[in-house]
Amino acid sequence: MPTPRFFADKICPVRAKRERRKEARPGELLAAALDLFVEKGFAATRAEEVAARAGVSKGTLFLYFPSKEELFKAVVVENLGGRFAEWNDEFEAFEGTTADMLRYCMRVWWERVGMTKASGLTKLMMSEGTNFPELAEFYRKEVVRPGHSLLRRILQRGIDRGEFAPVDIDHAIYAVVAPMVFLMLWKHSAMVCVDAETSLDPEKYLATQAETVLYGLTRQPGAAA
Amino acid sequence: MPTPRFFADKICPVRAKRERRKEARPGELLAAALDLFVEKGFAATRAEEVAARAGVSKGTLFLYFPSKEELFKAVVVENLGGRFAEWNDEFEAFEGTTADMLRYCMRVWWERVGMTKASGLTKLMMSEGTNFPELAEFYRKEVVRPGHSLLRRILQRGIDRGEFAPVDIDHAIYAVVAPMVFLMLWKHSAMVCVDAETSLDPEKYLATQAETVLYGLTRQPGAAA
Amino acid sequence: MPTPRFFADKICPVRAKRERRKEARPGELLAAALDLFVEKGFAATRAEEVAARAGVSKGTLFLYFPSKEELFKAVVVENLGGRFAEWNDEFEAFEGTTADMLRYCMRVWWERVGMTKASGLTKLMMSEGTNFPELAEFYRKEVVRPGHSLLRRILQRGIDRGEFAPVDIDHAIYAVVAPMVFLMLWKHSAMVCVDAETSLDPEKYLATQAETVLYGLTRQPGAAA
Amino acid sequence: MPTPRFFADKICPVRAKRERRKEARPGELLAAALDLFVEKGFAATRAEEVAARAGVSKGTLFLYFPSKEELFKAVVVENLGGRFAEWNDEFEAFEGTTADMLRYCMRVWWERVGMTKASGLTKLMMSEGTNFPELAEFYRKEVVRPGHSLLRRILQRGIDRGEFAPVDIDHAIYAVVAPMVFLMLWKHSAMVCVDAETSLDPEKYLATQAETVLYGLTRQPGAAA
DNA sequence: AATGAATGAGCGTTCATTCAT
DNA sequence: TATGAATGAACGCTCATTCAT
Numbered sequence: 001m002p003t004p005r006f007f008a009d010k011i012c013p014v015r016a017k018r019e020r021r022k023e024a025r026p027g028e029l030l031a032a033a034l035d036l037f038v039e040k041g042f043a044a045t046r047a048e049e050v051a052a053r054a055g056v057s058k059g060t061l062f063l064y065f066p067s068k069e070e071l072f073k074a075v076v077v078e079n080l081g082g083r084f085a086e087w088n089d090e091f092e093a094f095e096g097t098t099a100d101m102l103r104y105c106m107r108v109w110w111e112r113v114g115m116t117k118a119s120g121l122t123k124l125m126m127s128e129g130t131n132f133p134e135l136a137e138f139y140r141k142e143v144v145r146p147g148h149s150l151l152r153r154i155l156q157r158g159i160d161r162g163e164f165a166p167v168d169i170d171h172a173i174y175a176v177v178a179p180m181v182f183l184m185l186w187k188h189s190a191m192v193c194v195d196a197e198t199s200l201d202p203e204k205y206l207a208t209q210a211e212t213v214l215y216g217l218t219r220q221p222g223a224a225a
Numbered sequence: 226m227p228t229p230r231f232f233a234d235k236i237c238p239v240r241a242k243r244e245r246r247k248e249a250r251p252g253e254l255l256a257a258a259l260d261l262f263v264e265k266g267f268a269a270t271r272a273e274e275v276a277a278r279a280g281v282s283k284g285t286l287f288l289y290f291p292s293k294e295e296l297f298k299a300v301v302v303e304n305l306g307g308r309f310a311e312w313n314d315e316f317e318a319f320e321g322t323t324a325d326m327l328r329y330c331m332r333v334w335w336e337r338v339g340m341t342k343a344s345g346l347t348k349l350m351m352s353e354g355t356n357f358p359e360l361a362e363f364y365r366k367e368v369v370r371p372g373h374s375l376l377r378r379i380l381q382r383g384i385d386r387g388e389f390a391p392v393d394i395d396h397a398i399y400a401v402v403a404p405m406v407f408l409m410l411w412k413h414s415a416m417v418c419v420d421a422e423t424s425l426d427p428e429k430y431l432a433t434q435a436e437t438v439l440y441g442l443t444r445q446p447g448a449a450a
Numbered sequence: 451m452p453t454p455r456f457f458a459d460k461i462c463p464v465r466a467k468r469e470r471r472k473e474a475r476p477g478e479l480l481a482a483a484l485d486l487f488v489e490k491g492f493a494a495t496r497a498e499e500v501a502a503r504a505g506v507s508k509g510t511l512f513l514y515f516p517s518k519e520e521l522f523k524a525v526v527v528e529n530l531g532g533r534f535a536e537w538n539d540e541f542e543a544f545e546g547t548t549a550d551m552l553r554y555c556m557r558v559w560w561e562r563v564g565m566t567k568a569s570g571l572t573k574l575m576m577s578e579g580t581n582f583p584e585l586a587e588f589y590r591k592e593v594v595r596p597g598h599s600l601l602r603r604i605l606q607r608g609i610d611r612g613e614f615a616p617v618d619i620d621h622a623i624y625a626v627v628a629p630m631v632f633l634m635l636w637k638h639s640a641m642v643c644v645d646a647e648t649s650l651d652p653e654k655y656l657a658t659q660a661e662t663v664l665y666g667l668t669r670q671p672g673a674a675a
Numbered sequence: 676m677p678t679p680r681f682f683a684d685k686i687c688p689v690r691a692k693r694e695r696r697k698e699a700r701p702g703e704l705l706a707a708a709l710d711l712f713v714e715k716g717f718a719a720t721r722a723e724e725v726a727a728r729a730g731v732s733k734g735t736l737f738l739y740f741p742s743k744e745e746l747f748k749a750v751v752v753e754n755l756g757g758r759f760a761e762w763n764d765e766f767e768a769f770e771g772t773t774a775d776m777l778r779y780c781m782r783v784w785w786e787r788v789g790m791t792k793a794s795g796l797t798k799l800m801m802s803e804g805t806n807f808p809e810l811a812e813f814y815r816k817e818v819v820r821p822g823h824s825l826l827r828r829i830l831q832r833g834i835d836r837g838e839f840a841p842v843d844i845d846h847a848i849y850a851v852v853a854p855m856v857f858l859m860l861w862k863h864s865a866m867v868c869v870d871a872e873t874s875l876d877p878e879k880y881l882a883t884q885a886e887t888v889l890y891g892l893t894r895q896p897g898a899a900a
Numbered sequence: 901a902a903t904g905a906a907t908g909a910g911c912g913t914t915c916a917t918t919c920a921t
Numbered sequence: 922t923a924t925g926a927a928t929g930a931a932c933g934c935t936c937a938t939t940c941a942t
Contacts, residue, residue, distance in 0.1 A: 025905085043268055044356045047933060057907050062934060126414035127352035131269045178411070178425070185410045186403070189351035200399065250922095272916060282924050287917065475901095493718055494806045497937060507903050512938065576864035577802030581719045624875065628861070635860045636853070639801035650853070700926085722912060732928050737913065 026064050026074075028054040033075050038120030038188070042072055042128050042135065073138050079118040081142030084150065091150060098158035099214050102176070105154065106210050109180060110202060119184040126185070148173055155217075164217040172217060179209035251289050251299070253279040258300050263345030263413070267297055267353050267360070298363050304343040306367030312375060323383035324439050327401070330379065331435050334405060335427060344409040351410070373398055380442075389442040397442060404434035476514050476524070478504040483525050488570030488638070492522055492578050492585070523588050529568040531592030538600060548608035549664050552626070555604065556660050559630060560652060569634040576635070598623050605667075614667040622667060629659035701739050701749075703729040708750050713795030713863070717747055717803050717810065748813050754793040756817030763825060773833035774889050777851070780829065781885050784855060785877060794859040801860070823848055830892075839892040847892060854884035 032053035036045040047068050051061040065071040094101050113119055122143075129136035151173045158164035183202050257278035261270040272293055276286040290296035319326050338344055347368075354361035376398045383389035408427050482503035486495040497518055501511040515521035544551050563569055572593075579586035601623045608614035633652050707728035711720040722743050726736040740746040769776050788794055797818075804811035826848045833839035858877050 040356055041268075041352065044353075046931090056905095058933090059907055059935080060905075063905070066934095068933070123352070126410070127266065127348070128269075131265055174425070181414070182407045182410070185351065185414075186406070189354075189406070189410075200403065271914090283916090284918085284924050284926095285922080288923070291917095293916065490806055491802065493716075494803075496935090508937090509903050509905095509939085510901080513902070516938095518937065573802070576860065577716065577798070578719075579864075581715055628875065631861070631864070632857045635801070635857070635864075639856070639860075650849070721910090731926095733912090734914080734928055735926075738926070741913095743912065 025054070025056070025060070029056070029061060029064055029071070030075055030078050033071050034079060034117055034121075037072060037075060037124060038117045041124055042068075042132060047071075069132070069135060072135055073142075076121060076139055076142055079116075080113065080121060081146070083112075084146040088150060091153065098154060098161060098163045099218065101154055101157070102214065103207070103210050105151075106176070106180065106206050107203070110183070110206055114180060114183050114187070114202065114206075120188050122181065122184045123188040147177070151176055158217065165219065167217060172213070175213045175216065179206060250279075250281065250285070254281070254286060254289060254296070255300050255303050258296050259304060259342055259346075262297060262300060262349060263342045266349055267293075267357060272296075294357070294360060297360055298367075301346060301364055301367055304341075305338065305346060306371065308337075309371040309375065313371075316375060316378065323379060323386060323388045324443065326379055326382070327439065328432075328435050330376075331401070331405070331431050332428070335408070335431055339405060339408050339412070339427065339431075345413050347406065347409045348413040372402070376401055383442065390444065392442060397438070400438045400441065404431060475504075475506065475510070479506070479511060479514060479521070480525050480528050483521050484529060484567055484571075487522060487525060487574060488567045491574055492518075492582060497521075519582070519585060522585055523592075526571060526589055526592055529566075530563065530571060531596070533562075534596040534600065541600060541603065548604060548611060548613045549668065551604055551607070552664060553657070553660050555601075556626070556630070556656050557653070560633070560656055564630060564633050564637070564652065564656075570638050572631065572634045573638040597627070601626055608667065615669065617667060622663070625663045625666065629656060700729070700731070700735070704731070704736060704739055704746070705750055705753050708746050709754060709792055709796075712747060712750060712799060713792045716799055717743075717807060722746075744807070744810060747810060748817075751796060751814055751817055754791075755788065755796060756821070758787075759821040759825065766825060766828065773829060773836060773838045774893065776829055776832070777889060778882070778885050780826075781851070781855070781881050782878070785858070785881055789855060789858050789862070789877065789881075795863050797856065797859045798863040822852070826851055833892065840894065842892060847888070850888045850891065854881060 029050065033045070033050045036050055036053060039045075045068075047061055048058045050071070051058050054061070061071070065074060091101070091105075094104070096104075121139075125136060125139045129139070152169055155164065155167075155169050155172050159166050159169075183206065186200060187202070254275065258270070258275045261275055261278065264270075270293075272286055273283045275296070276283045279286070286296070290299060316326070316330075319329070321329075346364075350361060350364045354364070377394055380389065380392075380394050380397050384391050384394075408431065411425060412427070479500065483495070483500045486500055486503065489495075495518075497511055498508045500521070501508045504511070511521070515524060541551070541555075544554070546554075571589075575586060575589045579589070602619055605614065605617075605619050605622050609616050609619075633656065636650060637652070704725065708720070708725045711725055711728060714720075720743075722736055723733045725746070726733045729736070736746070740749060766776070766780075769779070771779075796814075800811060800814045804814070827844055830839065830842075830844050830847050834841050834844075858881065861875060862877070
């Protein structure tokens with residue numbers, strides 16, 4: 001029996017192609033922009049090149065994003081800023097020890113951000129942030145502060161439960177963030193070390209750093225004396 | 226025995242004065258360029274601004290350096306590449322243990338490079354290297370390879386003397402370089418961590434990393450089992 | 451005898467509704483275009499904005515008018531050029547003195563054109579005519595020449611009837627037109643005089659100017675001596 | 676006897692040409708800009724065309740004026756705004772009757788502004804002022820307000836001396852300004868009247884209007900009843 | 901008939917580099 | 922040697938117009 005799909009198959013592909021295109025455009029542009037921003041940096045990426053890589057003309061890019069800066073912000077939200085809601089939920093739902101939570105946190109960060117192109121955005125902000133203050137502020141608001149906030153809540157949970165010593169939380173945040181930042185920079189710097197890839201096992205490195213941090217967090221500050 | 230310098234000092238005082246001034250110009254330009262390159266990056270630094278900071282006109286800059294790229298290369302040679310001769314000599318003259326040599330090496334690197342503006346050049350190359358392949362290659366030739374070469378000779382000395390285990394030298398080089406690179410990136414990235422300065426004691430960090438590396442180098446590979 | 455309209459009204463109510471809507475579209479577009487052209491000028495008015503104000507999409511605008519220039523021409527015909535037929539008929543039907551005809555002419559011009567948005571079109575042509583020669587020529591053909599022609603016939607009637615002295619008609623036309631043009635410019639120029647509106651009573655001004663012109667027309671040229 | 680000029684003639688022309696050029700550039704650019712702004716309006720005048728008419732390249736224009744808007748402002752100051760100081764001085768120095776002062780004022784205005792290209796700037800502001808609010812405000816501050824201010828002082832002098840009736844000065848200002856504005860618009864509008872030039876004698880028109888205004892100013896307001 | 905996504909020529913502005921002085 | 926006026930290629934962004942649906 002002929003299903004409606006049979007008929008639809010005849011007509012829809014045409015429309016479907018168009019409509020899918022329309023809805024896919026922003027995504028394609030964001031993907032192309034992510035690629036190029038990570039590859040060349042913000043200033044050196046030309047709007048026309050982003051459009052070309054997404055398979056559209058220069059004008060089309062500005063149909064979806066009013067300026068290159070807004071395009072960049074959208075890339076940041078798409079790949080980093082917009083995902084904290086989900087990550088915060090994971091935090092709320094986590095039921096294990098806080099040490100495990102921190103290990104899990106650093107591991108999935110690597111899988112979802114660190115090893116992906118998205119990590120290039122952080123390196124980009126470190127390189128060009130001073131040249132584009134508005135982007136820097138946006139990045140701080142959308143990524144840095146939520147990230148610090150999440151870590152702060154994790155650490156606070158550990159302290160509240162008596163799992164961690166009552167350390168200086170701000171300082172501890174840096175201890176956690178530092179290896180992540182280092183990995184992002186390392187990964188995107190094929191300059192100093194020709195085979196940066198092979199010379200460092202990121203997951204092992206991260207695991208080691210996690211244990212180091214946890215060692216410092218769990219040790220009773222008074223007990224050392 | 227009269228050196229050629231004695232003779233030159235006598236008959237060309239006028240010329241000497243002139244040449245000193247003439248020779249001072251490039252130095253002022255190089256200093257201004259270093260400042261600005263480190264502050265804003267290569268692409269974002271305008272030639273005119275370099276000239277202005279050096280107190281000369283835009284044309285004068287191009288009188289001494291035929292292009293912005295050549296200016297950058299000169300900055301690299303002045304601050305990094307040109308100093309390996311001296312560092313190599315220090316290596317040859319060093320008489321202590323190789324472990325001390327490595328400790329010394331990392332410490333003075335921090336004093337002479339890491340904590341100075343020159344470290345910004347490395348971060349710059351990591352950020353913009355892909356956009357300026359010729360500069361990247363130059364940097365590799367003038368800085369990366371000599372640096373690796375020096376470390377390689379140090380490590381080889383340790384192995385040859387039986388102080389170090391016969392490790393994979395390339396891998397060991399990265400183990401030494403990594404913390405240095407990390408410090409340079411950290412220092413020049415005011416983005417993720419608002420107070421990068423206060424959250425990490427570079428010298429302590431470096432000393433710790435040195436001991437970690439040395440621990441791996443001195444441990445008998447077979448003895449671990 | 452049944453007219454075609456009778457037939458059409460009966461069997462095509464659906465079509466009629468459709469056609470009325472279809473026929474209403476250009477009118478809405480013309481109204482929106484008039485508003486915006488008068489407000490911002492020809493070049494500064496964006497096609498998309500006209501469409502948006504008429505409640506249709508950009509594409510629809512170009513369905514009815516093949517270009518922005520043609521749209522403008524249609525606006526000119528709708529508001530100025532297409533009305534001369536009626537005005538000429540009024541002239542033919544007028545039965546009073548030619549002086550009264552001229553007074554009437556200037557008064558109703560103010561009511562029907564001068565005080566309406568349509569007067570902005572004249573100001574627009576004065577401002578942008580040199581940038582759009584084809585529009586300028588069109589405006590001359592559709593508005594200026596018919597207007598001058600009508601005035602010429604009025605003046606000729608006065609002379610033929612012995613009501614006016616046999617003046618130089620071209621010169622007299624300018625005498626009549628000048629105050630009208632002045633009022634249009636004045637009305638649409640909020641720049642020099644902040645309260646252009648309140649500082650001049652257009653109808654009184656026009657009446658005065660009419661009398662001045664008529665005084666010149668009726669006075670026997672020889673009698674002045 | 677050979678004068679120094681003989682020698683100078685050999686060397687200076689080269690330098691002179693250069694230096695004269697440098698100093699002449701802004702003037703040449705302002706002249707070209709005035710021409711084109713008056714001819715085509717602000718928006719329709721392309722920066723490159725201004726440069727070309729001044730005999731320089733596009734980049735050179737921006738060496739002297741940081742933006743097209745600033746170029747326009749400079750044109751306004753050069754041709755209108757910057758001359759009020761001199762005009763104010765003439766007012767202070769004038770020793771005749773205030774009626775003569777007003778007549779003189781309108782006459783020299785025509786010679787120095789009205790009949791020159793500068794009058795096109797006023798027409799331009801009337802046409803495009805709403806599209807460029809910052810330019811409009813600048814023009815108001817630099818031209819409209821000083822102009823009104825000067826007229827206000829003239830009228831006040833007449834009233835203070837008992838030459839004029841104590842009229843509403845704001846209203847009187849418009850009565851004086853209106854014919855000037857009209858002439859500027861008329862002059863730059865070759866649209867409605869093909870031969871605007873020949874159809875109106877500006878000086879005679881202005882003189883007539885001056886007398887009309889003066890008639891209103893000198894008539895005792897109470898005496899009319 | 902109506903849509904609106906897509907195009908691409910065009911403009912304002914920047915900046916490394918040149919060269920006459 | 923030193924200057925700085927001049928250049929022109931390049932980029933971000935706009936908008937009238939087209940066309941597949």
